Amino acid sequence: MGERAPGGALVSNIEVTSATVQRGDIIQLGGRACRVRDLFRLPQGAKQLLFESGELLAIHARTRLIVVRPLRRR
Template identity: 80%
Template sequence: MSGGVPGGALASNVEATAAPVQRGDVIQLGGRASRVSDLFQLPQGAKQFLFESGELLTMHARTRLAAVRMLRRR
């Protein structure tokens, strides 16, 4: 599902696993949206995400979360 957000940008809801998460993605955790500011590759496909709030999250390769990705206009 895609939709507009304030400012005219397009957003797409995606199921986030550790592999495709990118800087700038917004991950929903406990009803709170957190934007990924940096990420680090860990052994066995896991990743650690640093959020703009300063919090860290480590995701196993098979963990699945709800995320929003901002789509770039061409």
Template identity: 75%
Template sequence: MSAWAPGGALVASIDVTAATVQRGDVIQVGGHAARVRDLFQLPQGAKQLVFESGELLTIHARSRLVAVRSRRRR
């Protein structure tokens, strides 16, 4: 699903894994949306996500999450 966000950005819901997650992705965890501020590579393909709130989430290499990612208008 894609939609226009305020400011002219196109946002889309996408599946992300440890290999594809990016800074700025908004992931819903436990009913709360959290924006990824930073990420760290861990052994065996896992990643630790640091959210803007300071909370941490470690995802396995094969974990799949749904994220909202904004794309700049061209």
């Protein structure tokens, strides 16, 4: 179901699109793990992702990315 991250938190690797990406998702870009801090809607279903580092990434509505998502406690 979930895996343990180095810090001990339960995480899950999942595929996301612009419709399903969430704040807190961690995306591997250029060998660096980038955590999504905020999301902004763009025309035609695209989104712009703002990372904790201050960097931006725009993704098309059909873009598919693998992210690490911390599992929420129930």
